[in-house]
Amino acid sequence: xxxxxxxxxxxxxxxxxxxxxxxxxxxxxxxxxxxxxxxxxxxxxxxxxxxxxxxxxxxxxxxxxxxxxxxxxxxxxxxxxxxxxxxxxxxxxxxxxxxxxxxxxxxxxxxxxxxxxxxxxxxxxxxxxxxxxxxxxxxxxxxxxxxxxxxxxxxxxxxxxxxxxxxxxxxxxxxxxxxxxxxxxxxxxxxxxxxxxxxxxxxxxxxxxxxxxxxxxxxxxxxxxxxxxxxxxxxxxxxxxxxxxxxxxx
Amino acid sequence: xxxxxxxxxxxxxxxxxxxxxxxxxxxxxxxxxxxxxxxxxxxxxxxxxxxxxxxxxxxxxxxxxxxxxxxxxxxxxxxxxxxxxxxxxxxxxxxxxxxxxxxxxxxxxxxxxxxxxxxxxxxxxxxxxxxxxxxxxxxxxxxxxxxxxxxxxxxxxxxxxxxxxxxxxxxxxxxxxxxxxxxxxxxxxxxxxxxxxxxxxxxxxxxxxxxxxxxxxxxxxxxxxxxxxxxxxxxxxxxxxxxxxxxxxxxxxxxxxxxxxxxxxxxxxxxxxxxxxxxxxxxxxxxxxxxxxxxxxxxxxxxxxxxxxxxxxxxxxxxxxxxxxxxxxxxxxxxxxxxxxxxxxxxxxxxxxxxxxxxxxxxxxxxxxxxxxxxxxxxxxxxxxxxxxxxxxxxxxxxxxxxxxxxxxxxxxxxxxxxxxxxxxxxxxxxxxxxxxxxxxxxxxxxxxxxxxxxxxxxxxxxxxxxxxxxxxxxxxxxxxxx
Numbered sequence: 001x002x003x004x005x006x007x008x009x010x011x012x013x014x015x016x017x018x019x020x021x022x023x024x025x026x027x028x029x030x031x032x033x034x035x036x037x038x039x040x041x042x043x044x045x046x047x048x049x050x051x052x053x054x055x056x057x058x059x060x061x062x063x064x065x066x067x068x069x070x071x072x073x074x075x076x077x078x079x080x081x082x083x084x085x086x087x088x089x090x091x092x093x094x095x096x097x098x099x100x101x102x103x104x105x106x107x108x109x110x111x112x113x114x115x116x117x118x119x120x121x122x123x124x125x126x127x128x129x130x131x132x133x134x135x136x137x138x139x140x141x142x143x144x145x146x147x148x149x150x151x152x153x154x155x156x157x158x159x160x161x162x163x164x165x166x167x168x169x170x171x172x173x174x175x176x177x178x179x180x181x182x183x184x185x186x187x188x189x190x191x192x193x194x195x196x197x198x199x200x201x202x203x204x205x206x207x208x209x210x211x212x213x214x215x216x217x218x219x220x221x222x223x224x225x226x227x228x229x230x231x232x233x234x235x236x237x238x239x240x241x242x243x244x245x246x247x248x249x250x
Numbered sequence: 251x252x253x254x255x256x257x258x259x260x261x262x263x264x265x266x267x268x269x270x271x272x273x274x275x276x277x278x279x280x281x282x283x284x285x286x287x288x289x290x291x292x293x294x295x296x297x298x299x300x301x302x303x304x305x306x307x308x309x310x311x312x313x314x315x316x317x318x319x320x321x322x323x324x325x326x327x328x329x330x331x332x333x334x335x336x337x338x339x340x341x342x343x344x345x346x347x348x349x350x351x352x353x354x355x356x357x358x359x360x361x362x363x364x365x366x367x368x369x370x371x372x373x374x375x376x377x378x379x380x381x382x383x384x385x386x387x388x389x390x391x392x393x394x395x396x397x398x399x400x401x402x403x404x405x406x407x408x409x410x411x412x413x414x415x416x417x418x419x420x421x422x423x424x425x426x427x428x429x430x431x432x433x434x435x436x437x438x439x440x441x442x443x444x445x446x447x448x449x450x451x452x453x454x455x456x457x458x459x460x461x462x463x464x465x466x467x468x469x470x471x472x473x474x475x476x477x478x479x480x481x482x483x484x485x486x487x488x489x490x491x492x493x494x495x496x497x498x499x500x501x502x503x504x505x506x507x508x509x510x511x512x513x514x515x516x517x518x519x520x521x522x523x524x525x526x527x528x529x530x531x532x533x534x535x536x537x538x539x540x541x542x543x544x545x546x547x548x549x550x551x552x553x554x555x556x557x558x559x560x561x562x563x564x565x566x567x568x569x570x571x572x573x574x575x576x577x578x579x580x581x582x583x584x585x586x587x588x589x590x591x592x593x594x595x596x597x598x599x600x601x602x603x604x605x606x607x608x609x610x611x612x613x614x615x616x617x618x619x620x621x622x623x624x625x626x627x628x629x630x631x632x633x634x635x636x637x638x639x640x641x642x643x644x645x646x647x648x649x650x651x652x653x654x655x656x657x658x659x660x661x662x663x664x665x666x667x668x669x670x671x672x673x674x675x676x677x678x679x680x681x682x683x684x685x686x687x688x689x690x691x692x693x694x695x696x697x698x699x700x701x702x703x704x705x706x707x708x709x710x711x712x713x714x715x716x717x718x719x720x721x722x723x724x725x726x727x728x729x730x731x732x733x
Contacts (some may be wrong), residue, residue: 055634080642088575088640098635102653115649157635164639 002157004030006066006168006199007052014047014223019239022058025216026195029168032197036210036231045203046095048220049172053090054083062241066090066167075220087118087150091161091169092107096177099145099151105132105156106141109163117166131159135189148171155189162193171202187213206210207247211235219243257587268564271469281316281323284337284574285347286330290418291442292496293348294325307496308346311365314488315463318479331397331416331690335699336356337464345464346475348436350399352459360467362477364460365489367502370400371440372453374432375425381432384410390431393421393681397694398433399459413601413681414691419441420591420713422682425450427594429601438724457513458502526692533688534709540605541671547610548655548670552617556625557647559618570618577615583676585612590680605677613670620662624655664721668714685709 007029014022014030021044037045052055052063054070063070066089068082076083076202077224093160099108109128113119121126132138135155145153154174161169171190175183187209194200194213204210210217211231217235221242275281285294287304297303304325316323326342333345337359351361374381381387388409388594394400396414405410413430419626421433421442433444436455446448463480465473481488482508493499559570577585586608590599599607628651636646675686683691689706693699 022655053638055638076643083637084640084642087638090638092635092638094631096631098629098631100632100635100654102657111649112641115645116640160639164716 001016005064006031007035007201008064009048009052009061011061011106012048012051012058012063014044014051014058016047016056017131020156021223022051024061025220025223025225027218027225027228029199029201031167031199032064033215034194034198034200034202034213036214036217037201037203037220038205038207038217038246039226039242044223045220046172048136049170049201049203052168052170053087053092055092056200089164091164093154093157093161093169093171093174095173097145097150097157097220099153099157099160100102101145104142104144105137105159108156109160113163114140127163128159131162132156134162134192135159136185149182150178151185154178154186158186158189163197168199168201171200171204173203173205175204176208207235219246271466271472272475273471275319275321279322281312281319281321281344282326282342283312283323283344283346284326284328284333284342285345285482286328288417289330289348292438292498294346307492307498309649310492310495311483311489314483314492315476318482319475331694333466333669334547335693336465339677340466343465343472348438348461349464350436350459351462352399352401352402355464358467359464360470360473361462361464362473362480364462364486364506365480365483365495366438366461366498366635367458367506368438368461368570369458369502370403370434370438370453371437371444372434372456373422373440373444373450374453375428376429376449378451378453383454384434384456387432391429393424393430393433394435395421396687397693398435399457400436403457404434404617414678414681414687415681416498418732420452422447423594424592427598429598429697477719522692522696522705524697526702529692530685530688530705530709533548533685534713536682536711537671537674537685540602540609540682541667541674543606544613544674545667545670547606548613548617548666551610552619552621553616553652555614555618555619559622560625561643561647572620574615577612578619582609582612582673583679586676601677601681604680605674605682608680609628609670609674609677612673613666615658616666617663620659621652621655623627623662624658625651627658628654634642661721661725664717664724668717670723671714671717672710696720 005028009025009027012022013020018197025048027035037048039045043138047056051058052065054074057072057074059072061072066086068086070086072137074083081221100111102112106125106128109131110124113127114121114124127142129138132141134159137152137155137159140148140152145156149154154243158174173187174190178186187206190200190202191213202214217234218225219230219242220239226242227238234243235247238247238249244250287295289295291508294304294305294306294308297305308580309325312325316380320559328336328341331345333347334355336342337345348357351364355361355496372383384403384407385710391411391413392404393415394404395418396416401412401414404410407605418435418439421430421435424430425444426447426449432453433440437455440452445452463476465476480489489506490499491502493503509659544643555570555573562570586604589608590601590604632650632654633646636650674684677684678687685706689702692702696702
């Protein structure tokens with residue numbers, strides 16, 4: 001892995017409940033780049049993304065991420081320190097937000113800086129305020145998540161992940177749980193991050209968005225990469241039947 | 251609801267008050283006599299060789315009396331402290347169970363001539379400095395049975411703290427363990443339960459009294475019949491034979507022949523006084539303090555248990571599961587007994603400490619289950635989100651999972667607090683005078699259960715009602731947060 005590579009995945013294999021969910025996946029992401037992973041439901045997109053911070057363990061291959069290596073058979077208990085170190089460097093945004101309901105928006109964002117990085121409260125609060133401002137929610141800092149719309153909650157979740165200043169941000173279908181009219185505000189934030197040079201891997205169904213924001217696109221089908229390339233190559237001139245089916249082309 | 255209960259109580263009191271007790275006994279063919287087998291040997295107790303049989307010198311007396319009346323004796327088990335109100339309710343015809351003739355009792359029920367004369371025997375530890383009478387025990391704790399003549403004597407001696415027990419073994423255990431300076435009880439009990447312990451010795455006798463058979467006041471025919479039958483037993487030596495067989499005969503008993511004397515006695519003169527109210531408030535304070543400390547222990551202990559079960563190894567998990575099953579699966583009353591008396595030789599807890607610890611350890615098992623349910627109600631996504639931020643498992647538990655689980659568990663905890671408040675009445679078995687115990691003591695004093703009972707209930711409600719309001723509000727507040 002050279003200096004510019006933030007994520008490198010080799011021969012990644014995951015077997016869950018007797019099924020091969022991932023069957024040898026390779027890719028890498030350079031610093032400042034955005035990789036979009038697209039594919040039909042059940043193709044292994046989410047499993048792949050969750051392998052990158054080991055929330056879902058993998059059974060074969062190797063992941064190098066943010067300067068550390070993940071191997072098959074690691075354990076939450078035994079390898080707790082390494083996993084914690086990696087997860088500090090790798091942000092994650094979930095499909096259904098998973099905000100902490102007992103904390104305010106600002107509380108959610110400052111939680112990890114405060115208690116994982118050990119920042120003093122004033123410093124952590126300032127960082128939270130700046131990030132909420134960046135996702136357009138400066139005026140909602142002191143409200144609890146259940147009073148926010150889905151789009152607002154997801155923007156808080158993005159701010160929360162960014163608060164750790166991650167080397168790479170993983171987004172797992174960030175707009176799939178949203179009312180269609182709220183999708184735009186979240187995608188706008190992600191596009192803004194991309195423009196700012198944030199390294200990201202985003203699993204998405206929003207093909208138009210992927211075409212506009214991603215530097216590279218990977219098409220996953222039945223646990224393998226069916227096709228890869230720039231958005232223009234993959235999405236405008238698909239070579240495989242899997243991609244054409246995904247794009248609704250004949 | 252309360253009014254309904256009162257109506258039923260008053261109605262029952264009146265229906266029981268019929269003046270044909272002897273005729274009813276004959277119609278039934280049995281003389282029903284009330285006693286408590288917990289009083290132990292030699293009164294009326296389970297035959298150690300055949301647990302289905304009740305034996306004792308009072309069983310023999312009851313059989314002989316019934317035979318002389320042309321009836322069959324029928325034993326009715328009843329808690330010793332409530333023998334008098336149960337008699338008044340009509341649960342049985344007579345009381346025959348070491349019931350001492352006292353002015354307070356004579357004001358409520360009628361007595362036959364005595365069938366046994368006893369002395370109050372003061373027992374101390376063998377190594378105790380010279381103690382000859384109650385005056386030597388100023389500022390000390392002296393154990394006895396609630397509702398007994400000995401308790402009246404202790405109560406009337408200034409500077410002595412009377413500690414109340416419900417069984418005859420327990421005061422002597424506590425005396426051996428140093429929790430008491432002395433025990434004052436009838437000589438029968440002292441001889442059989444106290445002086446059999448090598449560490450204890452007799453310090454002297456303090457007053458004397460007599461056991462007689464109690465009969466409802468409005469049944470003079472039954473009273474006369476039973477009294478004459480007893481006189482017959484004294485005259486022809488049958489009572490002496492029975493007492494000799496149970497090794498109870500001594501010189502004092504030769505005066506038993508004296509006829510029944512119905513002296514002039516105060517009737518219904520006892521009222522609830524300000525002193526009673528003050529004692530009630532003090533007992534309420536004890537209930538509040540014990541419940542609050544026990545609940546604090548339970549909340550903290552339950553938390554430790556649930557953390558050990560979630561994060562501990564296989565052994566820790568098995569230990570927690572065992573703890574919870576044992577403490578939830580056995581009565582608190584039993585746990586209090588074991589903690590206070592059973593472990594007395596290795597762990598000498600004060601009654602207050604044992605009360606708080608016993609209730610707290612028991613409720614900790616319930617709180618642990620509430621936390622578990624609370625923790626399980628928190629979506630796994632919460633843990634994943636925390637881990638993905640680089641939080642450790644311990645930090646995730648402390649900052650993310652437990653605060654949410656605690657909110658889920660909070661209404662249940664408030665409900666448990668209400669239950670604990672009421673369960674705290676059980677600690678009276680280990681000599682702590684809390685609200686319910688104060689009620690039973692006052693009931694004996696004022697010769698009635700209704701007013702002390704209503705007062706006691708009112709005080710419990712005053713404590714639990716705000717808590718139940720709080721529990722309901724917490725439940726409501728929780729609903730939108732989880733939605």
